[in-house]
Amino acid sequence: MGGASSQQGSQSEGKKKYQDDSLRPVTIKQLIECKESYPNSDMMLDGATLTQITFVGQVRSVNPQTTNTTYRLDDGTGVIDVKWWIDADKIDDDNDAANRQLTLDTYVRVWGRLMTFNGKKHVGAHCVRVVADFNEVNYHLLEATYVHLSLTRAAQPKQDDGDGMFVDGGYGAGAGAGAGGSGYSHEVSMRRARCSNKAQKVFDFLANFPNAGTDGVHANLVASSTGLSRVDVEAAGAELLEHGLTYVTLDDETWAVLEV
Amino acid sequence: MEATSNPRITCGYLNTYVGRNVIIVGKVIQLRGDEALIDADGNITVNLNRDAHLLPGNGVQIIGKVNPDLSVKALTSMDLGTAVDYDLANTVVEISHQHKGIFA
Numbered sequence: 001m002g003g004a005s006s007q008q009g010s011q012s013e014g015k016k017k018y019q020d021d022s023l024r025p026v027t028i029k030q031l032i033e034c035k036e037s038y039p040n041s042d043m044m045l046d047g048a049t050l051t052q053i054t055f056v057g058q059v060r061s062v063n064p065q066t067t068n069t070t071y072r073l074d075d076g077t078g079v080i081d082v083k084w085w086i087d088a089d090k091i092d093d094d095n096d097a098a099n100r101q102l103t104l105d106t107y108v109r110v111w112g113r114l115m116t117f118n119g120k121k122h123v124g125a126h127c128v129r130v131v132a133d134f135n136e137v138n139y140h141l142l143e144a145t146y147v148h149l150s151l152t153r154a155a156q157p158k159q160d161d162g163d164g165m166f167v168d169g170g171y172g173a174g175a176g177a178g179a180g181g182s183g184y185s186h187e188v189s190m191r192r193a194r195c196s197n198k199a200q201k202v203f204d205f206l207a208n209f210p211n212a213g214t215d216g217v218h219a220n221l222v223a224s225s226t227g228l229s230r231v232d233v234e235a236a237g238a239e240l241l242e243h244g245l246t247y248v249t250l251d252d253e254t255w256a257v258l259e260v
Numbered sequence: 261m262e263a264t265s266n267p268r269i270t271c272g273y274l275n276t277y278v279g280r281n282v283i284i285v286g287k288v289i290q291l292r293g294d295e296a297l298i299d300a301d302g303n304i305t306v307n308l309n310r311d312a313h314l315l316p317g318n319g320v321q322i323i324g325k326v327n328p329d330l331s332v333k334a335l336t337s338m339d340l341g342t343a344v345d346y347d348l349a350n351t352v353v354e355i356s357h358q359h360k361g362i363f364a
Contacts, residue, residue: 027362029265076283077364079264105338134319134340138285138352141363145355148362193354197272 029077216249216256265364271302319344
């Protein structure tokens with residue numbers, strides 16, 4: 001791995017490389033889209049140097065060769081080739097060969113580095129193993145999202161600060177949020193994410209309603225403004241209450257957001 | 261690489277993905293011949309292919325195409341056993357739609 005850099009003997013450079021080494025969880029789409037900041041430099045992703053990576057994917061093809069096994073992996077976000085080099089001392093190891101013969105469509109986890117060869121990206125794998133518990137796939141996708149957000153939204157607090165009632169920015173911050181769901185505190189966006197689309201739409205509307213104050217907004221106004229049916233709005237209202245995102249104010253059908 | 265990305269969806273997203281290939285993770289509710297009813301935050305009818313081996317009560321990952329009537333034509337199906345965390349799978353779908361930059 002990293003054979004090209006072995007000529008760089010300088011110790012300080014070696015140290016720097018070592019410090020930058022982190023194991024980053026990624027999606028395949030991130031690998032496909034990431035670029036070098038200038039030719040022959042390190043790959044950059046979300047402003048951080050990409051060194052060691054780990055990801056999961058389904059095996060779409062297996063191509064055994066004399067020096068490596070090439071797999072095509074698919075995680076739903078994209079497809080990438082993974083080359084798993086054969087250790088020289090294991091070349092006649094039947095056990096090793098058997099480990100490499102992965103069944104098609106199984107999920108595997110890969111550890112390795114992103115490489116570019118003739119303008120085509122592939123991953124040089126240190127290690128590939130079969131994912132035994134399917135939930136690991138979902139955990140990985142959340143982990144990759146978490147790291148992506150930590151790097152791209154570093155300015156915002158990464159941890160939720162408990163169930164604080166008061167969030168800096170308040171309604172003003174929510175107004176700029178738009179439909180994307182950004183602009184809410186971590187805790188609120190997590191809870192909002194668990195709601196249905198319609199409930200999210202209603203929540204966005206309530207959070208961005210000017211001068212809603214503590215009186216809240218009536219279901220009729222929500223329905224006419226969002227274009228949702230009354231039945232949908234009532235269901236969405238109940239869902240938001242259930243998730244602790246809103247509270248009732250003047251009557252059972254007037255809601256205000258608890259926090260944004 | 262647009263053609264190779266399959267968004268992860270639940271029942272609520274079906275109507276926005278008609279004609280596209282998607283990934284659905286859900287629980288097998290019922291099998292009726294070559295049709296299956298899958299619960300992925302709502303029930304989805306899936307038209308299975310011949311080599312599908314689903315078990316009622318087990319989790320399944322379907323990769324398939326959404327038909328205009330919001331049923332799904334399965335291209336591949338994979339049995340996931342019984343230890344699938346469906347809330348987790350549904351959360352991942354929501355998260356993946358909020359952060360399309362790193363998903364499909």
